[in-house]
Amino acid sequence: MITYEFLQHYWWFLIALLAGLLIFLSFVQGGNALIFLVGKKEDERQLIVNSTGRKWELTFTTLVTFGGAFFASFPLFYSTSFGGAYWVWILILITFVLQAVSYEFQSKAGNILGKNTFRAFLTINGCLGPLLIGTAVGTFFTGSNFIVNKDAVMDIVSPTISRWCSSWHGLEAVTVPFNVEFGLMVMFLSITLGALYMINNISDESVNKRLRKSIIFSFIGFLIFFIAVVINFIVMEGFAVDENGVVSMEKGKYINNYLEMPLVMAMLLIGAILLVIAVALTLFKKGSKRGIWFAGPGTILAVISLFLIVGYNGTAYYPSVADIQDSLTLSNSCSSEFTLKTMAIVSLIIPFVVAYIAYFWRKMDKKSITKEELENSEKY
Amino acid sequence: MVDSALIGWSRAQFALTAGYHWLFVPLTLGLAVIMATMESIYVYTKDEFWKRTAKFWMKIFAINFAVGIATGIILEFEFGTNWSNYSWFVGDIFGAPLAIEGILAFFMEATFFAVMFFGWDKVSKKFHLAATWMTGIGAAISAIWILIANSWMQHPVGMEFNPDTVRHEMVDFWALVLNPVAITKFFHSVFSGWMTGAIFVIGISCWYLLKKRETRFALASIKVAAIVGIIGTFAVMFSGDKSGVHAAEYQPMKLAAAEGLEVGGQRAPFSIVPGVEIPGMLSILATHDIDGYVPGINDLIGGYRDPDGARHPSAEEKMERGRYAIEAFREYRELKDVDPDSAAVARAELEENVEFFGYGYIDDPEELIPPVPIVYWAFRVMVGFGSFLLLLMIVVLWAQWKKRLEGMKWLQWVSLLSIPLVYMAGQAGWIVAEVGRQPWAIEGLLPVKAAVSSVSVQSVQTTFFLFVAIFTLFLAIEIRIMIKAIKEGPKTEI
Structure with a gap:
């Protein structure tokens, strides 16, 4: 039976899936974070830019679709968070906007700012993009400073429903250590994924060697913050919501959610194991290029599980610390049943979209990129 | 009290982003058809000349493409960052087309663009041609959905107000999709993109003729572009006529303002x-x-x-x-x-x-009148330049047909200098559509002053100037790169 509640959960799952795909595809950002560290010579940097450059639009489009899907399914989040945490979203936007033009502009004659500036933009987006997105997602667990009053619409001189209570408009998120830990975890994960993707995608001995070396550092970074996040889940309080929509603080809420939803916990564990396999394979099996095939699905599973524990099982996914009763839950922030149902029908097309993307990906990436290829064909 | 400066700056920021976005998008829409036609001729005739011709315009297409994407994502975010009340009040209806746009169109554009650009040696000729067409079709499909969303703001249909959730809710998806305003707006906007692409290609090709370079390439490009452009312009005229009828029916104030008609x-x-x-x-x-x-x-x-x-x-x-x-x-x-x-x-x-x-939010009936001079003159710029450009394309095609274009320097100059006009016409069109519906974010339901986010004026001012700087820099770089690429010309002498 397709109930309103089911539809809310279905859409939250799709949001989680899109988030998982986005973080997996953030290997583009992670790869760009390594342009100057791994690429020592010009032709090596060119290889990196062209390797991530053939995928950047997919990542970008996933980000756009993630935003669009959130807007369509949970519009109160869109209005509260975007309009409130103004500066966080603007900063994320700017780093991605700079990235979007940099591929095309960086090696073209007449680009005014010069090659290195555009590559620096790519690197800035490569580090800051995932860091800021991760920090913003961190607030899903720790809460933000806002109030929501739908009756405000009746106030004809001041009808704003969602109001942010901090004049920092979102930047205050960095004062909460957990948010930053979450952001750093995502950033190091992206860099690890970037290296794994490029090991698969680029055929060049010295670049490959340095990429393998970089994984040691980025993966250790990831592990440190991943463990910190998991420990926090055990000790921190979470925002529980009961059947009447009343929100209360619950100790260990997020770890409890894992324990109460074993399937979701299994997703996290399998995700983590796949990541470890990916890294182990790459570091210890000589010449192995298949790490990304494990790390990709692993990332998607782990991210989905993180989104599910913050939205499912009676949890307020976008909590308010100004007034916890104003926290956003699946049921108080979602679209109407009609819209969710209509959009659910539209969503049936997603597997088809994923299938054609995968088909073309395979077709275009049959051979790894080499310096010779870049000499003789279209390139950025 | 909602600060009027906040409303002004928020509108300015959105207008700035939308205006810049519409500098890049129409060229994408138009060039896509022109270069896909050229590649089709190549696949049909197997003449390498047409491949080089198509590839040159693809290079220009690629330079232009990224900025369109970059400005597009900002628009999407700005619905939330600057119009948060709007996002809740009508998000139930408005969010859906945005999500569908992403799922249906953007992935198509992104995937096939990569095949088109990098796939020459990786896929078969026919496959590549299909990818080129799909890139263009993807761009047109994305236009459909955002224009459905925009048209809903001009003529809201298919929804009901729900006082329990304090918002409008969708009750009829097909009414939204088949909104007559949306259908008209789609044809009007997309075909105006064909005009933009055509005038751009004709203008640049005439520059080659003036320089007596790549003559065959230039003449061939002009022929394809002029035909695409003339078809596009007739479609723009037909849909424009329909737009007028819709405005009279659904937004009579916009029409009255566009005509400066005080007493009807x-x-x-x-x-x-x-x-x-x-x-x-x-x-x-x-x-x-x-x-x-x-x-x-x-x-x-x-x-x-x-x-x-x-x-x-x-x-x-x-x-x-x-x-x-x-x-x-x-x-x-x-x-x-x-x-x-x-x-x-x-x-x-x-x-x-x-x-x-x-x-209920309006304090004074005067607020209901959009700025008449802006709308009036924007309408005249749009129609005036549009008509002139149609005439120009007919003359150019005729001259090309009679093999006299090469000798008509004045016509080459006029064509080259007409490139900015097509952009001005496009911008003016959106000014009529958007300034003309003020003070409404959603016609009759929500004025802009009740739609705006509660952010400080200083924040919006800061981001406004930040975007001015970024967009202007992008535009300058794009134009400079394009000029270099055009000066260099198609890679092999043809």
């Missing part, structure tokens, strides 16, 4: 420029009937009866009923848990007046 009536005149009028022409354009009634600004503010006897309330009356709707809404919210019977009465009153809900 039957056989309303069309103003070419102030003081020069064609009697009865506006009635024909707006209603397809010389005796059709077109209300003027004063009629709309003061209220009027049309010749059929139908009564149209005054602005004051609408405002009164709007406040009444808001008051009934308040009563319903207060009573629904304590006195369900009285709440039901209040709800009925709300439903009776809900179509005027937005007027």
